[in-house]
Amino acid sequence: MEKQVLEKRANGAKRNLGISSSNEGFSLIECVISLVILAVVALSVGSVLAFAYTNSENAKKRASTLLLAQQRMETIRNTNFAALTAGTVTESNVIFSGQTYTVVTTITATDVINTTQAPGPELKTVVIDVTPKGTSLAIDKVTLTTFRGVNRPGPNRIPNPE
Numbered sequence: 001m002e003k004q005v006l007e008k009r010a011n012g013a014k015r016n017l018g019i020s021s022s023n024e025g026f027s028l029i030e031c032v033i034s035l036v037i038l039a040v041v042a043l044s045v046g047s048v049l050a051f052a053y054t055n056s057e058n059a060k061k062r063a064s065t066l067l068l069a070q071q072r073m074e075t076i077r078n079t080n081f082a083a084l085t086a087g088t089v090t091e092s093n094v095i096f097s098g099q100t101y102t103v104v105t106t107i108t109a110t111d112v113i114n115t116t117q118a119p120g121p122e123l124k125t126v127v128i129d130v131t132p133k134g135t136s137l138a139i140d141k142v143t144l145t146t147f148r149g150v151n152r153p154g155p156n157r158i159p160n161p162e
Helices: 002-017 028-077
Strands: 087-096 099-110 123-132 142-149
Touching: 028 087, 028 099, 028 123, 028 142
Parallel strands: none
Antiparallel strands: 087 099, 099 123, 123 142
């Protein structure tokens, strides 16, 4: 009799707590299915994180490549026009921001006014190609182009001194 009273009290306490009085739980199949779903979600999140990290590193390399090209272009812009000699200069193993680069600078002189009163080229085209070593992607290469000109008078005027 006392045992029945204790069982009624226990069942009443379980009902008050929202606990079912039956002995049902999760079956082995339900546990395995939930683990498979959890594994698929974890793998997809992991692959997204790996993709984001790789793209972040590539963007950092491209930004460093662009910065090196801009620095080289500023050096050219600060050089006197007459000191810019036409030709191609290739620099290998340039180290910048922990990365090794190849820098190719090409200067082309164009003589727009070809007279004796305005000797020399009036326009120089400067192309700077910066390519990181150890990569084969075309997107990693940076090419900057600028035009430098000198103010030359027309054929009926005296040329400006340089």
